[in-house]
Amino acid sequence: MSTSDTIFAPATAPGRAGIAVIRISGAKTLKALDRLGVGSLKPRVMTRAKLNDPTTADTLDDALVVWFETPNSFTGEDVAELHIHGGPAVVESVLSALNGVGGLRPAEPGEFTRRAFDAGKLDLTQAEALADLVDADTRAQARQALRQMGGALKTTYDDWRERLVKALAHLEAVIDFPDEDLPDDTAQALWGAVEGLEKELSKHLADDGRGERLRNGIHVAIIGPPNAGKSSLLNLLAQREAAIVSEIAGTTRDVIDVHLDLDGYPVLIADTAGLRSTTDTIEDEGVRRARNRAENSDLVVALFDGAVYPNRDPATVELIDDSTLVVVNKSDLLDQARELEHDIDDEWRATHFVSVKDGFGVDMLISTLTRKVAELCDEGTEAPITRARHRHALTECQTAMTRARSANLPELAAEDLRLAVRALGRLTGHVDVEDLLDVVFGDFCIGK
Ligand SMILES: Nc1nc2c(ncn2[C@@H]2O[C@H](COP(=O)(O)OP(=O)(O)OP(=O)(O)O)[C@@H](O)[C@H]2O)c(=O)[nH]1
Numbered sequence: 465m466s467t468s469d470t471i472f473a474p475a476t477a478p479g480r481a482g483i484a485v486i487r488i489s490g491a492k493t494l495k496a497l498d499r500l501g502v503g504s505l506k507p508r509v510m511t512r513a514k515l516n517d518p519t520t521a522d523t524l525d526d527a528l529v530v531w532f533e534t535p536n537s538f539t540g541e542d543v544a545e546l547h548i549h550g551g552p553a554v555v556e557s558v559l560s561a562l563n564g565v566g567g568l569r570p571a572e573p574g575e576f577t578r579r580a581f582d583a584g585k586l587d588l589t590q591a592e593a594l595a596d597l598v599d600a601d602t603r604a605q606a607r608q609a610l611r612q613m614g615g616a617l618k619t620t621y622d623d624w625r626e627r628l629v630k631a632l633a634h635l636e637a638v639i640d641f642p643d644e645d646l647p648d649d650t651a652q653a654l655w656g657a658v659e660g661l662e663k664e665l666s667k668h669l670a671d672d673g674r675g676e677r678l679r680n681g682i683h684v685a686i687i688g689p690p691n692a693g694k695s696s697l698l699n700l701l702a703q704r705e706a707a708i709v710s711e712i713a714g715t716t717r718d719v720i721d722v723h724l725d726l727d728g729y730p731v732l733i734a735d736t737a738g739l740r741s742t743t744d745t746i747e748d749e750g751v752r753r754a755r756n757r758a759e760n761s762d763l764v765v766a767l768f769d770g771a772v773y774p775n776r777d778p779a780t781v782e783l784i785d786d787s788t789l790v791v792v793n794k795s796d797l798l799d800q801a802r803e804l805e806h807d808i809d810d811e812w813r814a815t816h817f818v819s820v821k822d823g824f825g826v827d828m829l830i831s832t833l834t835r836k837v838a839e840l841c842d843e844g845t846e847a848p849i850t851r852a853r854h855r856h857a858l859t860e861c862q863t864a865m866t867r868a869r870s871a872n873l874p875e876l877a878a879e880d881l882r883l884a885v886r887a888l889g890r891l892t893g894h895v896d897v898e899d900l901l902d903v904v905f906g907d908f909c910i911g912k
């Protein structure tokens with residue numbers, strides 16, 4: 465596949481729609497428009513034009529066409545967008561007409577973005593953010609993707625890389641030009657800079673996975689004794705009958721996942737088997753899965769059965785920790801249910817009393833759940849790491865810096881700093897490490 469080919473592809477999803485957009489990018493873009501019978505266009509001005517079949521001259525569609533002149537386009541090349549009617553027959557006929565134009569070929573997946581990256585229009589973190597934005601199911605996910613696409617991570621990583629390259633250049637200068645007129649504190653200053661960077665990196669890495677969590681969805685598990693109403697609560701939150709509800713204890717055996725959008729946050733909530741010891745091997749496996757899911761969730765809702773209040777199921781109590789939301793269901797069965805919240809002993813403090821049956825306390829529970837989920841994603845502070853790839857490269861960079869600081873030979877330290885620079889470079893797609901001499905000569909005027 466040549467990168468000099470002019471490429472085209474539908475930019476909108478397949479299927480029937482009012483409008484479909486076909487995008488063309490490359491040097492032959494204007495030629496392609498000409499072959500379709502589109503007259504001359506002003507850049508960036510949407511123009512109505514008839515698209516004709518280049519061989520038969522049949523009209524294919526009455527369209528709107530816009531052209532972006534190189535380098536001021538998404539890919540940096542000449543780009544055109546054909547806004548055509550979104551019926552499969554129209555789309556197919558225009559694509560096939562474009563395929564017949566010499567030098568044009570259908571784009572590979574991701575090829576437009578690849579070209580934008582090659583043209584320096586965006587770095588790797590921005591290209592990933594673009595994919596995340598297209599994949600975003602909820603508003604908070606879209607916000608995070610937009611922030612990263614705007615360069616929130618790129619700016620930080622570029623800055624770190626620049627500072628690291630500078631430290632490395634200074635170290636190279638100390639190694640290569642020991643007799644030259646270097647400022648006395650060069651070595652001390654450069655190691656101070658590396659140490660400072662290491663601290664910033666550690667802080668960035670200690671983000672508790674909030675960016676990845678928002679990107680992948682927050683995992684919540686409902687656990688509790690059999691018959692507490694876990695499946696009923698799940699169905700209420702999902703607003704559909706996702707799980708079977710019955711008065712028979714031990715109804716739910718498997719983990720049942722439901723996707724929720726809680727005020728813009730993506731949540732994967734799991735209903736689980738009631739916790740109890742049983743000789744039924746299938747139910748026992750269900751209980752094992754329930755415990756496993758509770759362990760691997762970001763948040764656990766421990767649901768107790770109000771029918772036996774104030775008795776607390778010990779197996780469920782065992783799984784409660786600081787991040788557990790404690791809830792008692794079936795408060796409609798409690799004598800003074802509505803007053804209980806004001807008059808309970810320490811064990812039950814901060815407990816939500818709800819009734820899935822009559823809706824009591826449910827709104828309050830949902831708003832607490834939403835608040836906790838929002839806290840777990842903590843969007844307020846700096847832009848977070850959003851992928852394992854970022855975390856891996858940053859950890860590698862950090863390890864190399866730590867090694868460099870304790871190396872006993874400056875040459876070995878330099879090699880480690882070089883690895884650290886490379887790890888950061890891989891993050892953003894900035895791979896050339898040898899922009900060092902500019903810094904050396906710029907700072908010290910060595911050799912004049
Ligand atoms: N009175 C009352 N009954 C409820 C309430 N919520 C659920 N129930 C009933 O409690 C019984 C058990 O409900 P489920 O939702 O199946 O309970 P579960 O916790 O999923 O039970 P297992 O799957 O067996 O672990 C059903 O008969 C429900 O109708 C409530 O708020 N009040």
Ligand SMILES: [Mg+2]
Nearest residue numbers: 694695715716
């Ligand atoms: Mg159930």
